Amino acid sequence: MTRQPSMFDDLVDAPSLGPVAPERHHLTRGAWLDHLPGWVRGSEAVLDVLLGIDWRAERRVMYDNEVDTPRLLRWYGGAERLPHDVLTEARIRLSDHYAAELGEPFVTAGMCLYRDGRDSVAWHGDTKGRSATADTMVAIVSFGAPRPLLLRPRGGGASLRFPVGHGDLVVMGGSCQRTWEHCVPKTARPVGPRVSVQFRPVGVA
Ligand SMILES: O=C(O)CCC(=O)C(=O)O
Numbered sequence: 602m603t604r605q606p607s608m609f610d611d612l613v614d615a616p617s618l619g620p621v622a623p624e625r626h627h628l629t630r631g632a633w634l635d636h637l638p639g640w641v642r643g644s645e646a647v648l649d650v651l652l653g654i655d656w657r658a659e660r661r662v663m664y665d666n667e668v669d670t671p672r673l674l675r676w677y678g679g680a681e682r683l684p685h686d687v688l689t690e691a692r693i694r695l696s697d698h699y700a701a702e703l704g705e706p707f708v709t710a711g712m713c714l715y716r717d718g719r720d721s722v723a724w725h726g727d728t729k730g731r732s733a734t735a736d737t738m739v740a741i742v743s744f745g746a747p748r749p750l751l752l753r754p755r756g757g758g759a760s761l762r763f764p765v766g767h768g769d770l771v772v773m774g775g776s777c778q779r780t781w782e783h784c785v786p787k788t789a790r791p792v793g794p795r796v797s798v799q800f801r802p803v804g805v806a
Pocket residue numbers: 711713722727741750783785797798799
């Protein structure tokens with residue numbers, strides 16, 4: 602029996618991706634950032650799945666004590682199935698869109714869970730691996746509560762602020778990891794959880 606479409610269909614529709622049509626912001630020294638708010642439609646359903654994956658706390662040494670880093674992590678190599686099919690599709694679509702410019706596909710998916718405003722990541726560049734010396738791209742898709750992603754040039758300069766959450770796409774490209782730094786600061790505002798999914802080529806971390 603065929604069913605009449607109903608007003609509830611929007612709520613149960615599978616998450617989907619809009620066109621990859623980001624706006625490019627040229628930064629200094631060959632760095633750039635592509636920004637596309639609301640790329641993933643129906644991102645709440647993806648967030649629900651992501652909140653339930655096997656998150657891991659990472660320990661690091663600080664002032665001689667071992668402390669938990671203030672966010673949870675999960676890293677997927679290229680061979681591991683991603684927790685939601687729309688993420689697999691996102692990786693394919695991003696690899697297609699950036700193929701000519703990047704020259705290789707996005708492969709790994711690093712995920713971070715910011716449980717609330719106390720979770721954060723300090724200023725850094727993703728400079729483990731080839732990104733220490735070569736131009737590359739890191740594509741970030743965000744789910745859940747918006748948090749600001751801040752960028753600033755290494756060696757000093759004003760910082761830029763991009764709100765990221767609810768299906769937004771941000772791609773850091775060119776020399777961005779070497780010549781600029783980024784962070785997600787803590788906030789005293791009450792905020793819900795945010796999951797960041799970062800796609801990178803092999804050998805970039
Ligand atoms: O939360 C984000 O989107 C940024 C995460 C990040 O910079 C990193 O894990 O290297």
